[in-house]
Amino acid sequence: MNSTFLPEALLRELGVLEWSYTEEAVPRSLEHFQAWTAAGLHGPLGYLGDYRRSLRQDIRKVFPEFRSALVFLFSYQETKKYLLDHGQHEVAAYTLGFGGADYHPELRARLRAIVKVIPHDKVFLSVDVPPILERDLAYRAGLGWFGKNSMLINRQHGSYFLIGSILLDRVLPLSTKELDVDHCGQCTACADACPTSAIDVEKRTLIAQRCISTYTIEITKETTPPSGIENSRGEIFGCDICQDVCPWNRKPLDRVTAELKLYPRYAFLREWFYEWPREKLRDYIQSQTNRGFLKLISGSVFERPGRLGWLKNLRR
Numbered sequence: 001m002n003s004t005f006l007p008e009a010l011l012r013e014l015g016v017l018e019w020s021y022t023e024e025a026v027p028r029s030l031e032h033f034q035a036w037t038a039a040g041l042h043g044p045l046g047y048l049g050d051y052r053r054s055l056r057q058d059i060r061k062v063f064p065e066f067r068s069a070l071v072f073l074f075s076y077q078e079t080k081k082y083l084l085d086h087g088q089h090e091v092a093a094y095t096l097g098f099g100g101a102d103y104h105p106e107l108r109a110r111l112r113a114i115v116k117v118i119p120h121d122k123v124f125l126s127v128d129v130p131p132i133l134e135r136d137l138a139y140r141a142g143l144g145w146f147g148k149n150s151m152l153i154n155r156q157h158g159s160y161f162l163i164g165s166i167l168l169d170r171v172l173p174l175s176t177k178e179l180d181v182d183h184c185g186q187c188t189a190c191a192d193a194c195p196t197s198a199i200d201v202e203k204r205t206l207i208a209q210r211c212i213s214t215y216t217i218e219i220t221k222e223t224t225p226p227s228g229i230e231n232s233r234g235e236i237f238g239c240d241i242c243q244d245v246c247p248w249n250r251k252p253l254d255r256v257t258a259e260l261k262l263y264p265r266y267a268f269l270r271e272w273f274y275e276w277p278r279e280k281l282r283d284y285i286q287s288q289t290n291r292g293f294l295k296l297i298s299g300s301v302f303e304r305p306g307r308l309g310w311l312k313n314l315r316r
């Protein structure tokens with residue numbers, strides 16, 4: 001039933017690598033999340049530790065009508081392959097993987113295209129922002145396991161994808177895949193490669209305040225960078241190191257064509273990141289007003305740290 005429930009051609013057009021179904025509202029890894037935040041490992045990510053922490057206990061706290069979820073893995077593998085082939089590590093691949101546009105509206109639009117072909121009354125779309133543990137939701141749907149780098153890894157597709165879900169107020173005539181089991185084994189490549197020692201391999205967890213991704217995306221003001229960042233590959237926005245070394249990401253990239261396709265609106269990002277010397281980019285951003293910079297970059301994920309956050313990232 002699952003294989004014929006959604007049109008294959010539509011899924012392909014929308015960049016869906018795999019999808020699945022679950023009726024479980026409560027995260028399986030809730031205890032881990034609670035211990036993680038209680039230990040302060042979320043660092044400066046206040047939204048994980050404040051009143052929204054308890055909302056993550058049960059999807060029904062966010063969408064009371066919840067009865068089931070369709071969970072989708074949206075690929076950015078082609079972009080990743082292109083950037084790896086060209087040795088370009090300045091920005092994480094997901095940032096350019098959707099034409100350079102912010103993946104939030106982009107993926108919500110793709111989810112809406114799927115909503116059109118399924119039976120529903122009320123739906124709730126989840127892409128990143130709602131207080132829902134999305135990796136766990138994908139895990140409950142049988143779409144992968146939690147790697148030692150915290151990523152949701154899929155045996156066939158690796159981890160270069162984003163998760164988007166349609167929450168429904170009804171159950172569907174679909175089956176759930178079996179929960180996946182750990183396939184990391186004795187490997188510790190991600191923790192070994194992390195320049196800032198942000199992965200606690202024993203506890204299989206991330207120390208967010210040490211993560212380059214936190215520093216370059218979430219910190220908007222001048223702040224001391226995590227120690228070890230000088231040993232990175234020059235990341236200025238996001239970080240893919242712990243995914244790039246993961247053996248589960250090798251085969252999936254062999255199957256795709258390297259491609260960096262930017263919407264015309266964001267074509268300038270190629271110049272910014274790959275053609276201009278870093279000092280030129282810094283001087284250019286410096287010469288903008290805060291508001292002017294946001295206007296330039298609006299509609300992309302690069303808006304998030306604002307002009308001052310960017311100047312901080314480029315000062316290293």
Ligand code: B12
Nearest residue numbers: 029092128134135136146150151152162163204213238239
């Ligand atoms: C906050 C956040 C961050 C923070 C903190 C990351 C973190 N690991 O907590 C920062 C800014 C560092 C970050 C970075 C990145 N993020 Co982020 N982030 C989120 C966000 C908004 C919330 C995550 C969260 O709740 N963290 C709390 C921790 C405890 O939960 P978790 O990360 O989901 O980890 C779960 C499992 O790994 C598992 N788990 C982990 N360890 C263990 C150990 C045991 C013993 C057990 C039982 C379970 C377990 O339990 C956790 C809770 O369910 C989600 C979107 C969402 N709404 O879920 C995206 C999300 C997790 N991020 C995503 C991405 C792509 C990234 C980056 C790759 C971006 C980049 N290239 O820079 C990096 C990866 C860094 C990393 N190695 O995790 C994707 C992940 C897709 C995937 N394949 O897993 C998500 C799901 C967004 C999306 N909609 O696609 N992110």
Ligand code: SF4
Nearest residue numbers: 194211212239241242
């Ligand atoms: S994203 Fe980068 S800094 Fe963060 S845990 Fe992975 S390798 Fe370390």
Ligand code: SF4
Nearest residue numbers: 147148184187190246
């Ligand atoms: S690099 Fe190794 S330990 Fe880390 S997530 Fe991948 S398989 Fe697991």
